[in-house]
Amino acid sequence: NLAISMAKLGKKVGILDADIYGPNIPRMLDEVNTQPQVVGNKLKPILSHGVEMMSMGVLMEEGMSLIWRGSMIMKAIEQLLRDVLWSDLDVLFLDMPPGTGDVALTVFQSLPVEGVVIVSSPQDLVQMVVGKAVRMAEMMHVPVLGLIENMAYITCPHCDERIEPYGPSKLAETAAAFNLKPLGQ
Numbered sequence: 001n002l003a004i005s006m007a008k009l010g011k012k013v014g015i016l017d018a019d020i021y022g023p024n025i026p027r028m029l030d031e032v033n034t035q036p037q038v039v040g041n042k043l044k045p046i047l048s049h050g051v052e053m054m055s056m057g058v059l060m061e062e063g064m065s066l067i068w069r070g071s072m073i074m075k076a077i078e079q080l081l082r083d084v085l086w087s088d089l090d091v092l093f094l095d096m097p098p099g100t101g102d103v104a105l106t107v108f109q110s111l112p113v114e115g116v117v118i119v120s121s122p123q124d125l126v127q128m129v130v131g132k133a134v135r136m137a138e139m140m141h142v143p144v145l146g147l148i149e150n151m152a153y154i155t156c157p158h159c160d161e162r163i164e165p166y167g168p169s170k171l172a173e174t175a176a177a178f179n180l181k182p183l184g185q
Contacts (some may be wrong), residue, residue: 001118003093007050011090014045014052016080016157019097020073021066023057032062036113042085054084070102075107098129100136108140115145117183120174121168122152127174135176145183147175 016024023123026032029048034171036058037044045052056066056076086092097103107113115135120126120136130147137144153164175182 005090006091006120011089012087013050013093014054014086014089015093015095017055017057017082018077018080018094020056020068020076020103022097023055023126025053026057027094031058034058036060036076036084039085042083044085049075052086052089054080056080073102074106076135077103078110080113102130104133104136106135108142113140113142115143117145118147118180119150120165120170121150122146122168122170124167124170127170127177130174131185133176134180144178146181147171147178148183149174149185 003013003015015025017023019025026034026046028124029046029051031046031048031053034046034048034184036046036054041052045054046058047053060066094107096107118133118137120130134144149169151166152169152171153162155161156163169185171182171185174180
């Protein structure tokens with residue numbers, strides 16, 4: 001949503017689905033069956049909703065499991081960054097997997113990351129994961145731009161009632177606990 005919103009504002013935007021084990025961006029953009037074009041020895045990103053996109057989800061069979069170790073993950077991320085013909089983008093979003101594993105470390109060590117947005121949800125255990133992500137960003141000297149709470153609520157299409165399927169919002173509480181700016185739900 002952030003990428004598409006920026007594109008609608010006239011920015012040249014790309015999104016790299018860096019969640020190698022659970023690439024969901026092609027499904028979110030309804031591009032699961034779209035294959036990227038090959039130009040020379042590089043891939044051309046898929047243009048969807050005004051956003052350039054690349055993901056392992058369009059490079060492998062749907063439902064296929066990857067059983068890769070850290071070095072293979074790091075190589076895949078590097079190739080998705082360098083072997084894709086990204087245009088002259090204003091912003092490249094990286095959709096990262098949860099946690100502080102190999103993907104985050106590879107990205108923080110190999111790219112000039114200008115900032116991260118931490119995504120949480122209302123579940124109690126999420127605060128622990130948010131804390132680890134914030135501490136990792138601090139250790140890598142990457143600014144944390146703020147906090148978004150995902151899965152906070154849905155609006156009933158029949159009565160417009162706000163339903164909180166995962167419990168009450170913890171956005172304010174989590175943001176305060178880690179001195180983060182709440183950006184929205």
